[in-house]
Amino acid sequence: MEDQVPGKVSLVGAGPGDPGLMTARALELISRADVIFYDRLIPPDALSGARDDAELIYVGKMPGTVHNPQEEINRRIVDAAREGREVVRLKGGDPFIFGRGGEEAEELAEAGIPFEVVPGVTAAIAATATAGIPLTHRDDSAGVAFVTGHRDAKTEQGIDPDGSLALFPGTLVFYMGVKRLAENAADLIAGGRPADQPAAAIQNGATPKQRVVTATLGTIAAKVEAEGIRPPALIVIGDVVRHHSKLAWFGNRPLAGxxxxxxxxxxxxxxxxxxxxxQGADVIEMPVIEIQPIAPDREALDVFARGEIDLICFTSPNSIDRFFEVIGEELEMDARDLSTWVAAIGPSTARKLKEYGIRADIVPDRAVAESLLGKLVDDGHADKRILIPRAQEAREVLPDGLRQVGADVTILPLYRTVPVSPEPEVLKKAAEADAITFTSASTVKNLLAAVPDGLPGLVNVSIGPVTSEAMRKAGIEVSAEAEQSDLNGLAAAVAAALNCEPGEAEL
Incomplete structure (x- = not known):
């Protein structure tokens, strides 16, 4: 039997904790991996793009524990690659900056395993940027040094035995610097660094939970203790810290905190x-529904295939994606084959049509079935042959109303929504949140199916009147409703409901 050709290992930096700061290459490799070994400090939802059949293995380390020793992690990565699997080793920050990526790469090289290294935005770069602290500045710093706050485990020497670090003419950034902060600050002062030099501690940098405290080198340890700053946190020492008060922007966003x-x-x-x-929010993704495709009704599909349709009404982005998937698979047709009028229930649905190169002919002022029905009647489409691709279970307002005015309506069910039970850990976080969003009657129904008592105490924000009606019927107070029934309107409604000035939410 031939020897198994080893798979490749990608040592991937996941960045500082904001999923938006992950690189395109990182996301691509995650989507292709057979197995992913991931750390504790990776961004939320960093693994959401992984294949359904990918094996996800947690190898994180909590400070002060002996779980997941590095030698064991190295062995498991090598073993997975030797099985011919494509492996991603996903690490917070950058693999080669205090991430032990160098050790893992050496292990792979010695084992003859092909590998690549994908850089990530390291915490020192991201956290200082979000804190408004430039690492270098024409007036204050011509260099920067990244330093570990740990002492040498073998010698227990201080961080600056020869005084060279204290005299470094630039900014110092300490990783893992909280535990020994008082000792390290004392060493730097003893080596000649001014005790009154500005210093900062940044906890959970570049994430919605970011906290920043400033002091001087001589007082930063006491300030960190008094303010309860805990790992993960960076310590920044240098004159550049003085810019924080003017340049801080991250905490000024509408939903910060x-x-x-x-x-x-x-x-x-x-x-x-x-x-x-x-907008600065800490987002807890807790899906309570899942979209499942269903086999299309052949008779309804044949009506479209024979050209016996004058107008197609799309009532959601889901219906558009599924419709074009079905006509491609079943009829070998695409958007170029549409020779009908096209209606969209609202702006989000119209934007989805544009992704297929189609401009909606009819879009009502409000994204509800009643408004679309009125628009179709007012525009003279009451006598048309109309196709409605949609979910298996949906409101009958549009088809019933069209039939009442003489339209020949064909319904084409293409998918169904099924409930998803939230994971206990996610549900626990959700219960402590400030607000919850509802984007459909299905999300209301399925939340209560999973959590019969709902999530009391949260601000409940609805995307529009139909969802609001479902909330009221279910006994959920509607704290706010989007003026515009789409995601932009919903994001603005969240900010307004939490008494924040909404910023630009459009993507």
């Missing part, structure tokens, strides 16, 4: 989550 639950299906949650994160 607020947490928001998104209940959309996982594959749809990304855009709304990105909008909210862009």
């Amino acid at each position: 607020r947490s928001v639950v998104v209940t959309r299906a996982r594959h749809q949650a990304g855009k709304l989550a990105a909008m909210l994160r862009g």
